[in-house]
Amino acid sequence: MAGPNVVATPLATLEKLLIESQSQRFWKHVEASSFRIFCALVISFVTAIPLGLYLGSSRRADRIAKPLIYLTYPVPKIVFLPLVLLIFGIGDLSKIMLLSLIMFFQLLITARDSARAVSKAAKYSLKSLGGNRWDLFVHVIWPSTLPSVFTALRIATGTVVAVLFFVESIGARYGIGFYILDAWGRADVPQIYAGITVLALMGVVLYETFDILERVYCRWNQL
Amino acid sequence: MKTSLIQNSSPELIRGTGLTKSYSTEQGLIRALGRVDIVIGGAQTIALVGPSGCGKSTLLLLLAGLEKPDSGKLLFKSTPLAQPPREIALVLQDYGLFPWKSVRSNIELGLKIRRETIDWSEIMELLNELDISDKLDAYPQQLSGGQKQRVALARALVLNPTLLLLDEPFAALDTLNRERLQELSEKLWRQRRFSMALVTHNIQEAVRLGQTILVMGGTPGRILSVIENHEACAPEYFGTPYFYEKCSQVRTQLESVA
Numbered sequence: 383m384a385g386p387n388v389v390a391t392p393l394a395t396l397e398k399l400l401i402e403s404q405s406q407r408f409w410k411h412v413e414a415s416s417f418r419i420f421c422a423l424v425i426s427f428v429t430a431i432p433l434g435l436y437l438g439s440s441r442r443a444d445r446i447a448k449p450l451i452y453l454t455y456p457v458p459k460i461v462f463l464p465l466v467l468l469i470f471g472i473g474d475l476s477k478i479m480l481l482s483l484i485m486f487f488q489l490l491i492t493a494r495d496s497a498r499a500v501s502k503a504a505k506y507s508l509k510s511l512g513g514n515r516w517d518l519f520v521h522v523i524w525p526s527t528l529p530s531v532f533t534a535l536r537i538a539t540g541t542v543v544a545v546l547f548f549v550e551s552i553g554a555r556y557g558i559g560f561y562i563l564d565a566w567g568r569a570d571v572p573q574i575y576a577g578i579t580v581l582a583l584m585g586v587v588l589y590e591t592f593d594i595l596e597r598v599y600c601r602w603n604q605l
Numbered sequence: 606m607k608t609s610l611i612q613n614s615s616p617e618l619i620r621g622t623g624l625t626k627s628y629s630t631e632q633g634l635i636r637a638l639g640r641v642d643i644v645i646g647g648a649q650t651i652a653l654v655g656p657s658g659c660g661k662s663t664l665l666l667l668l669a670g671l672e673k674p675d676s677g678k679l680l681f682k683s684t685p686l687a688q689p690p691r692e693i694a695l696v697l698q699d700y701g702l703f704p705w706k707s708v709r710s711n712i713e714l715g716l717k718i719r720r721e722t723i724d725w726s727e728i729m730e731l732l733n734e735l736d737i738s739d740k741l742d743a744y745p746q747q748l749s750g751g752q753k754q755r756v757a758l759a760r761a762l763v764l765n766p767t768l769l770l771l772d773e774p775f776a777a778l779d780t781l782n783r784e785r786l787q788e789l790s791e792k793l794w795r796q797r798r799f800s801m802a803l804v805t806h807n808i809q810e811a812v813r814l815g816q817t818i819l820v821m822g823g824t825p826g827r828i829l830s831v832i833e834n835h836e837a838c839a840p841e842y843f844g845t846p847y848f849y850e851k852c853s854q855v856r857t858q859l860e861s862v863a
Binding site for chain 2: 511517521526
């Protein structure tokens, strides 16, 4: 039966969070996790989105890349963890790389499919105005795919926060994942719940940030 | 094989000789155009009519430089047409407006891309004429079909084209809006005197706006007959007995093609 040894009340969790928020160490955990997520977001975004848009706009490039993507996409990226640790070491870099790898495919596939869905009429329209390939990218492909990119970012965020816990359980001294595991080792149930709450809040903040950015940059899509 | 040559008054803008075009689809090769000869020049208007799938829109895309013919020669001002020329503007059936850009951004996009000066006082005159000057900050999805078509016309006309190509421009509009826009097109043509080629399914529209009416048909599509209609675009022409006489002439031709 679940009892106080397993379940912390919301009040106990809140109390623990308030106490913890006054310690510098707690904020170091938050900072470490935030830094890893932020870096992974930037790396996956700047690599996957341009590549996805390019593949979606060039049939030839897509034909070449397709076998590789379909071969690697279904593999759960988490199984690459031992390899990533071997290649990048047990520091921040390996954690960031694995998180990036997970987001990379989600963003790549979405960007590619959205770019491919751009209508021929839109391309004709832009070309008839004198636009070249760059104009097509700037004025048609990028803005039309942006809502899908934000959707992919929101979905990827959920996955990344979940995987963050896992990657921070290996060779980490800071991070909310480590914070939760450390509490588990000490059977500090309120701290476990405090850590879970922080992870959930991180997800909410990221989700809301993308929502706000979408409202600002894709106003046309909300009309 | 029968081909038709349309010779308008000089200066000659576009000359297409023996134009053919096919598309490969999942169902196989579709031969859209079969040896079409066409010359467009001077401030004249041409209407292309014919049954669906006879290659009217394909011909318009070739003339706009957006598709390349499989064979034949296509010259713009006596030089091979490789890229969409600056002097040609196109209005598509679904308006071709970008929903992520406001009316203002849509209208100025062509000028921005071509790095031309944007003179908004001049543009506003045109927008007043088109009755959309109060819609500059709206997005296309906030406009009615008629308003969208006016924005598409404005976007094409701010480029000061010598040839305006219209692909079934008023097809999605109700009768009243369609007639208003036909009247507006007539008026703008009289003011600006550009060449105009219009694809339409509507006989009255073809007779109202096309000084030369090309009846297309067959598979692959060809120009099967040419009807001269010099009164088109003239004020008071629409609705006269002569206008309806022309309409029945075009109808007879279309029926024979069908």
